[in-house]
Amino acid sequence: MNNGLTPFERAHAESIIQSAIVEPIPPLKRFRVLVGSVVRKPPAVVSALLRTLAWQRLRAPIDVSYHFITDFAPTDGFAADSVGLLTDFIKNAKGDGNRLEHNRNEQESDYGDGLETRHWQASALHRVGALKNRLLQRVLSEGFDAVWLVDADVLCDPTTLQSLWDNDDAIVAGVYWTHWQRPNSHSVGVVHAGPQVWLRHPYCLDGRGWTEADFRRALVRRGRVRVWGLGACTLIRAHAIAKGCNFSRIGDLPPGPMSDGEDRHFCWRADALHLPMYADAWPDIWHCYHPEDQNQIDRRLAQLQRVRPESEVELGGSTRASVGNLVSAKLTNLEQPDVPPEYVRGRLGNLEVLPELQEAVASMDVGSTRLVRVHFPVHYQLAAYRGQTRLFQVQLLDVKPYRLPPVVDEEHLVGARSGSTLDATTLNEAQLADAVEGATRV
Amino acid sequence: MRRVLQNAALFCDELVVLDDGSTDGTPDVIRAEWPKPLTLETTQSVSGWWEGGAEGNSRVALWNLACSRAEHGWVYVFDADHELIGITPSHYITLLSVEYVNAWACPLYDCWDSPDTHRVDGFWQAWRFPRVWLARALGKWPLNGSLGTPRPIHAGHLPPFEWKVGIMPEGAAIRHLGYVNKAHRVAKHAKYLHITSP
Numbered sequence: 001m002n003n004g005l006t007p008f009e010r011a012h013a014e015s016i017i018q019s020a021i022v023e024p025i026p027p028l029k030r031f032r033v034l035v036g037s038v039v040r041k042p043p044a045v046v047s048a049l050l051r052t053l054a055w056q057r058l059r060a061p062i063d064v065s066y067h068f069i070t071d072f073a074p075t076d077g078f079a080a081d082s083v084g085l086l087t088d089f090i091k092n093a094k095g096d097g098n099r100l101e102h103n104r105n106e107q108e109s110d111y112g113d114g115l116e117t118r119h120w121q122a123s124a125l126h127r128v129g130a131l132k133n134r135l136l137q138r139v140l141s142e143g144f145d146a147v148w149l150v151d152a153d154v155l156c157d158p159t160t161l162q163s164l165w166d167n168d169d170a171i172v173a174g175v176y177w178t179h180w181q182r183p184n185s186h187s188v189g190v191v192h193a194g195p196q197v198w199l200r201h202p203y204c205l206d207g208r209g210w211t212e213a214d215f216r217r218a219l220v221r222r223g224r225v226r227v228w229g230l231g232a233c234t235l236i237r238a239h240a241i242a243k244g245c246n247f248s249r250i251g252d253l254p255p256g257p258m259s260d261g262e263d264r265h266f267c268w269r270a271d272a273l274h275l276p277m278y279a280d281a282w283p284d285i286w287h288c289y290h291p292e293d294q295n296q297i298d299r300r301l302a303q304l305q306r307v308r309p310e311s312e313v314e315l316g317g318s319t320r321a322s323v324g325n326l327v328s329a330k331l332t333n334l335e336q337p338d339v340p341p342e343y344v345r346g347r348l349g350n351l352e353v354l355p356e357l358q359e360a361v362a363s364m365d366v367g368s369t370r371l372v373r374v375h376f377p378v379h380y381q382l383a384a385y386r387g388q389t390r391l392f393q394v395q396l397l398d399v400k401p402y403r404l405p406p407v408v409d410e411e412h413l414v415g416a417r418s419g420s421t422l423d424a425t426t427l428n429e430a431q432l433a434d435a436v437e438g439a440t441r442v
Numbered sequence: 443m444r445r446v447l448q449n450a451a452l453f454c455d456e457l458v459v460l461d462d463g464s465t466d467g468t469p470d471v472i473r474a475e476w477p478k479p480l481t482l483e484t485t486q487s488v489s490g491w492w493e494g495g496a497e498g499n500s501r502v503a504l505w506n507l508a509c510s511r512a513e514h515g516w517v518y519v520f521d522a523d524h525e526l527i528g529i530t531p532s533h534y535i536t537l538l539s540v541e542y543v544n545a546w547a548c549p550l551y552d553c554w555d556s557p558d559t560h561r562v563d564g565f566w567q568a569w570r571f572p573r574v575w576l577a578r579a580l581g582k583w584p585l586n587g588s589l590g591t592p593r594p595i596h597a598g599h600l601p602p603f604e605w606k607v608g609i610m611p612e613g614a615a616i617r618h619l620g621y622v623n624k625a626h627r628v629a630k631h632a633k634y635l636h637i638t639s640p
Contacts, residue, residue, distance in 0.1 A: 005634070012565045013634035016627050021563035025551045027528055027613060028558050335542045335608040337572075371536045371611060391540050393611045 030061045031145040033161070033235075034097070036135035038128050039152040040071040040105070043081040045288055048155050048297050050089045052304065056161045059367050064161075065097030066090060067138065069131045073105045097142070103131055129247035129262030136241045144238060151232040153288045155297075157304040159398055160283035164235035166330065166397045167343070171240055171270055171277040173197060173230035175219055176285035177407040192425045193407045195219055196287070197279040198229035201254045201264060213426065219281045220408055220423070222326060222345040227279045228271060231263030232287075245270050282328050282345060282398065286406040303406060319366035321399040323349035324419070328397040329361050334371075335390045347402055357394060364396040443468060446619070447475045449525045453534050454478070454518055458511050460485060460504040468522070481511055498598075502583045505601055512579035519575055519599045523620035524550075525557075526575070528613035537576065543608035544580065545600075547572035550616040557622060568618075572609050574600055575616060 005013065023029065035053055039046060053066065068086050072079035083102070090100045105127065132149060139147045148161055160174050177193040199207045199215060206212040208228065218225050236245065247262040250269050270277055286300045287293075321327045327348050332341040344353055344361075351358045360372045372392045376385040404412055404421065413422040413435060424432050450457065456479040461469050469482055485500060508517045516538050520526070526534075528548075537546050550568040551560040560569060583601040621627050 010635070013631060015565050016621070016631040016634070020554055020561045020566070022554045022559045023562050025553070025558055025560050025617070026549075026569065026615070332612070334537075334611060335540060337607070337609040369611065371533050373536070373539070389541055391536065391608070395612075 030063055032063050032065065032097075032143070033165075034065050034067055034135065034139055034142075034144045034147040035150065035161075036067045036069075036132070036138075036147055037150050037152050038069050038071050038131045039082065039086065040073075040076065041082060041152045042078040042294070043085055044294050044297055045153050046082045046085045048288065048301055049150070049152050050085060051301065052155045052157075053150065054089075055158045055305070056156070057158045058162050058165075060162065060165050062161075062165065063095060065095055065099075065144070066093050067097075067099045067101070067135055069101045069103055069134065071103050071105045071128065071131060101134075103127075126249060126262065129249070129265065132247045132262060136236070136246050139236075139238050139241050146235055146237045147241070148235045149233075151287075154233050155286045155288060155300060155304060156233060157284040159400070160233070160285060161235070163280055163282045163328070163398065166328075167224065167235075167278060167280055168341075169278045170237045170275045171230070171245070172235050172280050173227075173277070174233040174283045174285050175279050175281040175405070176233065176287045177405060178287045178289050179407070180289075193411060195279070195281075196230065196232050197225075197227045199227060201229060201268070203229065216425075217423070219279065220404065220412075222281045222328070222405070224281070224343045224345065225279045227277055229264065229267045230277055230279060231261070231266070233285060240270070240273075240275050243273050243275065245273060245275060281405065284403075284406055300406065319399060320364065321348045321362060321396075323347075323362075324402055326400050326402050327351070327361055328399075330395045330397055331357060332393040332395075333390055334393055357392065360394045361396055364394070366396055366399050369393055369395045443471050443522060444475050446520070446522060446525055447472065449527075450518070450520065451477060452531050453526060456481070456511060458504070458508040459483070460500060460507060462500040481507065483507060501599060502585065502601075505583045505599075509579040509582060514579055517577055517579050519577070520616070521599075521618075521620070523618060524575075525617040525619060526614070527617050528615050529611060533611060537608075537610065540608065543606045545574040545577040545605035545607045546610050547574045547607050548610040548614045548616060549573075550618050552618050553622045555622065555624075557617060557619060561621070569615075574605055574607055576610075577605060 037049065037053075039049075041049070056064070058064075066089070068090070070079070070083060070086065072082070083100075086100050090098045135147055135149065138144070146165075148164065150156065154176060156174060164172050164174055173196070175195050175197055177195055179193050194203075194205070195216075197219070198205055199210055205215050208226075210218075215225070245266065246269065247266045248269075250265045250272075253264050253268055267277060284304050286304060288297060288300070325348050327344075327346065329344045330341050331344060331353070333339045344351055344357075346352065348358070348362055351361070353361075354374055354376070356372055356374050360370050364370055370393070372394050374390050374392050376382075376388045376390070378387045380386045402419065403409065404414075411424050413424060415421070422435060424435075427435060447457075457472070457476050459469070459472055459480070459482040461482065461484045463485060469484070472482060473480065485503060505517070505519070508519070518526070526548075549570065549572050552566050552568060553559065554561040560566075562569065577600055580601075580603055620630065
């Protein structure tokens with residue numbers, strides 16, 4: 001019978017009485033995140049890792065499951081102790097999606113610490129890539145919304161997972177800084193710390209419109225920056241994995257240090273799939289990279305933990321920012337949905353936003369949103385907005401006392417009175433000596 | 443209906459209703475429950491959806507009636523089983539103060555089995571794509587072919603003007619309650635498949 005419905009309309013009507021897939025409406029939906037790590041570390045490092053994973057504070061409705069895969073070689077004498085820690089953690093973790101797996105690694109010599117830096121052979125990189133792929137597969141097969149892959153020697157402050165989640169991106173990594181090379185008697189220059197995110201393969205910190213100095217400055221200032229290489233502390237949404245993003249070898253990549261790393265193959269593939277990747281420098285994260293770094297674990301954990309519990313005391317007991325505090329906010333132009341949201345980070349009082357927006361941020365509690373009518377001045381830099389008014393939604397994502405990221409804070413001089421910072425890596429040795437002397441004299 | 447009216451009263455100064463042939467006493471419920479100014483008309487010359495006629499004709503008549511009352515203000519268009527959630531009345535008022543856009547969109551959740559769950563498979567994707575539910579009363583619905591052949595179902599709620607559309611704040615959505623109850627789903631299915639006129 002032709003009842004005036006198109007085939008599409010008829011099929012839609014028929015579907016009313018067919019079986020349905022039903023979910024909680026979005027305001028009531030809880031998200032499932034798998035926290036995964038491939039572990040081959042001594043117990044001091046594993047203990048710190050587990051402590052930092054457990055102390056994650058989440059504002060979003062997220063249920064976390066843990067999945068560790070050990071990769072110990074038979075000659076790793078510390079393996080039993082580390083496995084004991086992981087076993088206890090899994091046993092006591094909430095929920096029923098937690099898992100501990102053991103990969104028997106027979107390639108004991110393909111990974112280790114050398115005089116200057118860590119050494120990886122291709123077999124180690126590919127093996128770890130395959131183990132990480134197991135975690136990605138679990139995301140798809142068990143319906144997780146995302147996976148947070150954390151290297152076992154990467155220690156994150158309590159705001160890290162929440163900050164990565166707030167990014168709304170398919171792939172985002174928290175940023176940390178490492179002295180990849182230990183200085184030794186043959187070093188002719190200062191060895192600076194480098195981030196684990198980069199702009200061009202295999203590890204170039206310039207390009208794509210950035211100078212190296214500007215890229216470094218953006219990260220030190222806690223920015224959120226698009227990158228073409230990342231790893232080690234990465235939140236990957238399920239749809240990116242479903243699209244084909246994984247750690248399998250994609251072919252021959254440009255030669256260079258770590259060029260065959262599983263993270264390189266992942267990033268190259270993400271780029272080929274048109275999945276933008278972002279570096280999120282908001283959290284405080286420390287990389288326990290060299291064996292002697294283990295001596296710093298307690299101090300570093302105290303430093304990371306200070307970001308949250310005591311910070312509310314430092315903020316006067318509230319979660320509202322004062323001038324000079326670091327703030328992280330998301331600004332959405334509701335009247336122009338084609339314009340992507342802007343993520344603003346910086347010191348309150350010095351944010352690079354219009355005054356009405358900064359004032360709104362100053363009056364908000366963490367996690368709250370406000371609607372703000374923003375008046376663009378007649379001399380505004382973007383001509384299309386001059387003399388215009390737009391309605392913005394402002395969300396205050398986080399607030400914390402001002403401090404530089406771990407490790408890179410040791411490469412800055414800080415003015416005692418003004419709090420302004422001088423990046424020592426931007427000065428030559430003579431200038432640096434002079435600047436330090438000047439600071440001491442003052 | 444009571445629930446929908448209480449919700450609408452949070453956001454609207456006046457209610458305009460087009461009764462397209464209901465048989466369950468809806469007009470009386472509305473008169474009893476709506477606390478603010480009310481305009482209620484029954485379709486006369488257009489055949490209503492419940493009579494087996496085209497949904498589109500009712501939509502046009504309702505829009506024109508609402509516009510005549512809105513006097514260049516804003517019109518929030520909703521069905522008798524729609525509830526606007528996730529936005530405070532204060533934020534809603536702020537939306538009405540804008541100068542750049544003349545329409546506001548938000549997603550719709552086709553609630554299924556409960557008001558707190560929605561259907562997400564196959565055709566049921568309205569939750570992914572915000573649609574306009576709140577718009578400036580720009581004028582009458584053009585009938586000279588812009589509407590095309592009025593559709594018996596899924597007729598647009600608003601005229602096909604070139605709206606400049608903003609997206610309501612995150613969290614705002616329409617909760618569509620018409621499919622919550624299985625018996626109602628079965629009745630709608632039967633109604634859709636027995637519509638005889640275009």
